[in-house]
Amino acid sequence: MTEQNTTDSTNEKNTGSLEAENERASSATKLTIGLAAVALIVVVGVVVSLVMVFRGDDADPLVSLDPTTDNGATAQDTDGLFEPDPVFGKFDRVVYVPLDPKGVILSETLASGNRPADQAPSGVMLQRIHGNMDLPFSTSDGPTGFTDTGVATGFARTAQGAALAAAHYVAYLLSGDNRAEMVAQAGHSSDPALLLEGLRVPNDSAVTASPMVNVTFHPDLTLVKLGATVERSNGATEIQLTKIPMVWRDGTGWVVQLDSTALSSGFEPLSSEGWQQWW
Secondary structure (H helix, E strand, O other): OOHHHHHHHHHHHHHHHHHHHHHHHHHHHHHHHHHHHHHHHHHHOOOOOOOOOOOOOOOOOOOOOOHHHOOOOOOOOOOOOEOOOOEEOHHHOEEEOEOOOOOOOOOOOOOOOOOOOOOOOOOOEEEEEOOOEEEEEOOOOOOOEEOOOOOEEOOOOOHHHHHHHHHHHHHHHOOOHHHHHHHHHOOOEOOOOOOOOOOOOOOOOOEEOOOEEEEEOOOOEEEEEEEEEEEOOOOOEEEEEEEEEEEEEOOOEEEEOOOOOOOEEEEEEOOOOOOEOOO
16 A cells, blocks of 8 residues: 555545534534524423313312322322412413422322323422422322432333423423533433533523423333424424433433434424323
Protein backbone atom coordinates (compact mmCIF):
# COMPACT_ATOMS: atom_id res chain seq x y z
CA MET A 1 0.00 0.00 0.00
CA THR A 2 1.40 3.40 -0.95
CA GLU A 3 1.59 6.42 1.24
CA GLN A 4 -0.94 8.12 -1.00
CA ASN A 5 -3.42 5.26 -0.53
CA THR A 6 -2.93 5.39 3.23
CA THR A 7 -3.67 9.10 3.26
CA ASP A 8 -6.75 8.67 1.10
CA SER A 9 -8.03 5.91 3.36
CA THR A 10 -7.55 8.07 6.43
CA ASN A 11 -9.35 10.98 4.78
CA GLU A 12 -12.24 8.71 3.84
CA LYS A 13 -12.54 7.46 7.42
CA ASN A 14 -12.46 11.01 8.80
CA THR A 15 -15.04 12.14 6.27
CA GLY A 16 -17.29 9.19 7.15
CA SER A 17 -16.96 9.90 10.86
CA LEU A 18 -17.76 13.57 10.33
CA GLU A 19 -20.83 12.73 8.26
CA ALA A 20 -22.06 10.28 10.90
CA GLU A 21 -21.54 12.85 13.64
CA ASN A 22 -23.40 15.50 11.64
CA GLU A 23 -26.26 13.05 11.06
CA ARG A 24 -26.52 12.30 14.78
CA ALA A 25 -26.45 16.02 15.59
CA SER A 26 -29.18 16.67 13.02
CA SER A 27 -31.36 13.91 14.49
CA ALA A 28 -30.85 15.26 18.01
CA THR A 29 -31.73 18.77 16.81
CA LYS A 30 -34.95 17.58 15.15
CA LEU A 31 -35.97 15.68 18.27
CA THR A 32 -35.14 18.65 20.48
CA ILE A 33 -37.38 20.85 18.33
CA GLY A 34 -40.16 18.27 18.66
CA LEU A 35 -39.71 18.01 22.41
CA ALA A 36 -39.71 21.81 22.67
CA ALA A 37 -43.03 21.90 20.83
CA VAL A 38 -44.51 19.30 23.17
CA ALA A 39 -43.04 21.18 26.12
CA LEU A 40 -44.87 24.27 24.92
CA ILE A 41 -48.15 22.34 24.96
CA VAL A 42 -47.42 20.78 28.32
CA VAL A 43 -45.97 23.83 30.07
CA VAL A 44 -48.24 26.52 28.67
CA GLY A 45 -51.32 24.31 28.34
CA VAL A 46 -52.93 26.34 25.54
CA VAL A 47 -54.71 23.39 23.93
CA VAL A 48 -57.75 21.58 25.31
CA SER A 49 -58.06 17.94 24.25
CA LEU A 50 -60.92 17.16 21.86
CA VAL A 51 -60.86 13.47 22.73
CA MET A 52 -61.83 13.60 26.40
CA VAL A 53 -63.12 10.48 28.16
CA PHE A 54 -65.34 11.73 30.95
CA ARG A 55 -65.60 9.73 34.17
CA GLY A 56 -68.92 10.64 35.74
CA ASP A 57 -68.05 9.50 39.27
CA ASP A 58 -64.64 11.15 39.51
CA ALA A 59 -65.78 13.83 41.94
CA ASP A 60 -64.17 11.83 44.74
CA PRO A 61 -60.40 12.15 45.03
CA LEU A 62 -59.84 8.39 44.93
CA VAL A 63 -61.53 5.69 42.87
CA SER A 64 -61.92 2.12 44.10
CA LEU A 65 -59.88 -0.55 42.39
CA ASP A 66 -61.62 -2.21 39.48
CA PRO A 67 -62.59 -5.69 40.72
CA THR A 68 -61.08 -7.24 37.58
CA THR A 69 -57.60 -6.37 38.85
CA ASP A 70 -58.02 -9.08 41.51
CA ASN A 71 -55.62 -7.72 44.07
CA GLY A 72 -55.65 -6.20 47.52
CA ALA A 73 -54.27 -2.76 46.75
CA THR A 74 -56.34 -0.05 48.38
CA ALA A 75 -55.93 3.67 48.81
CA GLN A 76 -54.50 4.73 52.12
CA ASP A 77 -56.22 7.31 54.29
CA THR A 78 -55.35 10.67 52.77
CA ASP A 79 -57.15 12.87 55.31
CA GLY A 80 -54.94 15.73 56.39
CA LEU A 81 -52.34 15.07 53.68
CA PHE A 82 -53.70 17.55 51.12
CA GLU A 83 -54.80 21.17 51.02
CA PRO A 84 -58.51 21.40 51.89
CA ASP A 85 -59.61 22.20 48.32
CA PRO A 86 -58.37 20.90 44.97
CA VAL A 87 -57.65 23.27 42.08
CA PHE A 88 -58.19 23.24 38.33
CA GLY A 89 -55.05 22.55 36.33
CA LYS A 90 -54.35 22.67 32.62
CA PHE A 91 -56.98 21.06 30.38
CA ASP A 92 -59.51 21.90 33.16
CA ARG A 93 -58.60 18.81 35.15
CA VAL A 94 -58.99 18.56 38.93
CA VAL A 95 -55.61 18.60 40.71
CA TYR A 96 -55.01 17.87 44.40
CA VAL A 97 -52.30 19.75 46.27
CA PRO A 98 -50.36 17.63 48.80
CA LEU A 99 -48.89 19.24 51.89
CA ASP A 100 -45.69 17.30 51.25
CA PRO A 101 -44.13 18.85 48.10
CA LYS A 102 -43.01 15.49 46.71
CA GLY A 103 -46.55 14.08 46.77
CA VAL A 104 -48.62 11.46 48.57
CA ILE A 105 -48.34 7.72 47.93
CA LEU A 106 -51.84 6.34 47.39
CA SER A 107 -50.99 2.66 47.76
CA GLU A 108 -47.87 0.72 48.61
CA THR A 109 -49.14 -2.47 46.95
CA LEU A 110 -49.13 -2.84 43.18
CA ALA A 111 -51.96 -4.47 41.24
CA SER A 112 -51.40 -7.68 39.32
CA GLY A 113 -50.38 -7.46 35.69
CA ASN A 114 -53.10 -9.70 34.26
CA ARG A 115 -55.16 -6.82 32.91
CA PRO A 116 -55.69 -5.59 29.36
CA ALA A 117 -52.97 -3.14 28.33
CA ASP A 118 -55.62 -0.58 27.42
CA GLN A 119 -57.35 -0.68 30.82
CA ALA A 120 -56.82 2.51 32.78
CA PRO A 121 -54.95 2.38 36.09
CA SER A 122 -57.22 2.54 39.12
CA GLY A 123 -57.61 5.40 41.55
CA VAL A 124 -55.82 7.98 39.44
CA MET A 125 -55.27 11.34 41.08
CA LEU A 126 -53.41 14.30 39.63
CA GLN A 127 -51.19 15.82 42.31
CA ARG A 128 -49.35 19.16 42.16
CA ILE A 129 -45.86 18.25 43.35
CA HIS A 130 -42.78 20.44 43.83
CA GLY A 131 -45.07 23.45 43.60
CA ASN A 132 -45.89 23.37 39.88
CA MET A 133 -45.78 19.82 38.43
CA ASP A 134 -49.23 18.25 37.88
CA LEU A 135 -48.58 14.51 37.61
CA PRO A 136 -50.69 11.33 37.97
CA PHE A 137 -50.58 8.96 40.96
CA SER A 138 -52.61 5.74 41.14
CA THR A 139 -53.81 3.21 43.69
CA SER A 140 -52.97 0.29 41.41
CA ASP A 141 -49.73 0.86 39.49
CA GLY A 142 -47.67 3.29 41.54
CA PRO A 143 -45.76 5.11 42.54
CA THR A 144 -44.97 3.35 45.81
CA GLY A 145 -42.11 5.56 47.02
CA PHE A 146 -39.73 8.44 46.41
CA THR A 147 -36.00 8.96 46.01
CA ASP A 148 -34.18 11.19 48.51
CA THR A 149 -34.74 14.14 46.16
CA GLY A 150 -38.48 13.47 45.80
CA VAL A 151 -38.65 11.68 42.43
CA ALA A 152 -41.47 9.11 42.37
CA THR A 153 -40.45 5.46 42.04
CA GLY A 154 -42.02 2.01 42.27
CA PHE A 155 -44.19 2.01 39.16
CA ALA A 156 -45.60 -1.38 38.23
CA ARG A 157 -44.16 -3.55 35.47
CA THR A 158 -47.38 -3.14 33.52
CA ALA A 159 -48.61 -1.03 30.62
CA GLN A 160 -50.26 1.26 33.16
CA GLY A 161 -47.11 1.53 35.27
CA ALA A 162 -44.96 2.29 32.23
CA ALA A 163 -47.31 5.10 31.18
CA LEU A 164 -47.37 6.59 34.68
CA ALA A 165 -43.57 6.43 34.88
CA ALA A 166 -43.20 8.05 31.45
CA ALA A 167 -45.55 10.88 32.43
CA HIS A 168 -43.49 11.56 35.56
CA TYR A 169 -39.98 11.27 34.16
CA VAL A 170 -40.61 13.16 30.91
CA ALA A 171 -42.17 15.97 32.96
CA TYR A 172 -38.91 16.25 34.92
CA LEU A 173 -36.90 16.22 31.70
CA LEU A 174 -38.98 19.09 30.30
CA SER A 175 -38.97 21.15 33.48
CA GLY A 176 -35.42 22.49 33.42
CA ASP A 177 -31.87 21.16 33.73
CA ASN A 178 -32.08 20.87 37.51
CA ARG A 179 -35.10 18.56 37.41
CA ALA A 180 -33.75 16.60 34.44
CA GLU A 181 -30.66 15.91 36.51
CA MET A 182 -32.82 14.62 39.38
CA VAL A 183 -34.25 11.90 37.12
CA ALA A 184 -30.84 11.02 35.69
CA GLN A 185 -29.24 10.76 39.14
CA ALA A 186 -32.08 8.49 40.29
CA GLY A 187 -31.28 6.18 37.36
CA HIS A 188 -34.64 6.70 35.64
CA SER A 189 -33.22 8.21 32.44
CA SER A 190 -30.02 8.04 30.47
CA ASP A 191 -27.85 11.19 30.39
CA PRO A 192 -30.13 14.07 29.28
CA ALA A 193 -27.35 16.61 28.68
CA LEU A 194 -26.86 16.17 24.92
CA LEU A 195 -30.50 15.59 24.00
CA LEU A 196 -31.85 18.59 25.92
CA GLU A 197 -28.93 20.88 25.14
CA GLY A 198 -30.98 23.16 22.90
CA LEU A 199 -34.24 23.06 24.81
CA ARG A 200 -33.43 26.05 27.04
CA VAL A 201 -36.22 25.50 29.55
CA PRO A 202 -35.73 27.53 32.76
CA ASN A 203 -35.14 25.55 35.94
CA ASP A 204 -38.27 24.61 37.92
CA SER A 205 -40.62 25.32 34.99
CA ALA A 206 -44.29 24.49 35.48
CA VAL A 207 -45.36 21.32 33.68
CA THR A 208 -48.41 19.07 33.53
CA ALA A 209 -48.86 15.53 32.26
CA SER A 210 -50.14 15.36 28.69
CA PRO A 211 -53.79 14.25 28.70
CA MET A 212 -53.57 11.53 26.03
CA VAL A 213 -51.86 8.13 26.33
CA ASN A 214 -51.12 5.31 23.89
CA VAL A 215 -49.10 2.29 25.06
CA THR A 216 -47.47 -0.57 23.16
CA PHE A 217 -46.54 -2.84 26.05
CA HIS A 218 -43.79 -5.37 26.54
CA PRO A 219 -42.55 -6.14 30.07
CA ASP A 220 -38.93 -5.47 29.10
CA LEU A 221 -39.32 -2.55 26.69
CA THR A 222 -42.49 -0.49 26.28
CA LEU A 223 -43.27 2.37 23.91
CA VAL A 224 -45.38 5.07 25.56
CA LYS A 225 -46.86 7.85 23.47
CA LEU A 226 -48.03 10.99 25.28
CA GLY A 227 -49.91 13.66 23.38
CA ALA A 228 -52.42 16.45 23.12
CA THR A 229 -54.58 17.75 20.30
CA VAL A 230 -53.42 20.81 18.38
CA GLU A 231 -54.72 22.85 15.47
CA ARG A 232 -52.05 22.95 12.79
CA SER A 233 -51.30 25.82 10.43
CA ASN A 234 -53.27 24.10 7.64
CA GLY A 235 -56.38 24.10 9.83
CA ALA A 236 -56.30 20.37 10.61
CA THR A 237 -56.68 19.20 14.21
CA GLU A 238 -54.23 16.40 15.01
CA ILE A 239 -52.52 14.74 17.94
CA GLN A 240 -49.06 16.13 18.64
CA LEU A 241 -47.10 13.46 20.43
CA THR A 242 -43.82 12.31 21.86
CA LYS A 243 -42.79 8.64 21.65
CA ILE A 244 -41.00 7.55 24.81
CA PRO A 245 -39.20 4.20 24.99
CA MET A 246 -39.28 2.85 28.55
CA VAL A 247 -36.90 0.02 29.40
CA TRP A 248 -37.31 -2.12 32.53
CA ARG A 249 -34.18 -2.54 34.64
CA ASP A 250 -34.21 -4.87 37.63
CA GLY A 251 -33.53 -2.98 40.84
CA THR A 252 -34.44 0.37 39.25
CA GLY A 253 -37.75 -0.01 37.43
CA TRP A 254 -38.77 1.94 34.33
CA VAL A 255 -36.07 4.06 32.69
CA VAL A 256 -36.45 6.57 29.83
CA GLN A 257 -34.15 5.55 26.97
CA LEU A 258 -33.00 8.96 25.79
CA ASP A 259 -30.39 7.39 23.53
CA SER A 260 -32.93 5.22 21.67
CA THR A 261 -33.83 5.84 18.03
CA ALA A 262 -37.45 5.21 19.04
CA LEU A 263 -37.50 8.48 21.00
CA SER A 264 -39.16 10.92 18.62
CA SER A 265 -41.99 13.38 18.15
CA GLY A 266 -44.58 14.03 15.49
CA PHE A 267 -48.27 14.12 14.63
CA GLU A 268 -51.05 11.58 14.19
CA PRO A 269 -54.65 11.93 12.96
CA LEU A 270 -57.38 12.12 15.56
CA SER A 271 -58.71 8.86 14.15
CA SER A 272 -55.53 6.96 15.12
CA GLU A 273 -56.24 3.89 17.24
CA GLY A 274 -55.09 3.25 20.78
CA TRP A 275 -55.36 6.74 22.26
CA GLN A 276 -57.05 7.14 25.63
CA GLN A 277 -57.25 9.54 28.52
CA TRP A 278 -56.22 7.93 31.78
CA TRP A 279 -55.77 11.18 33.72
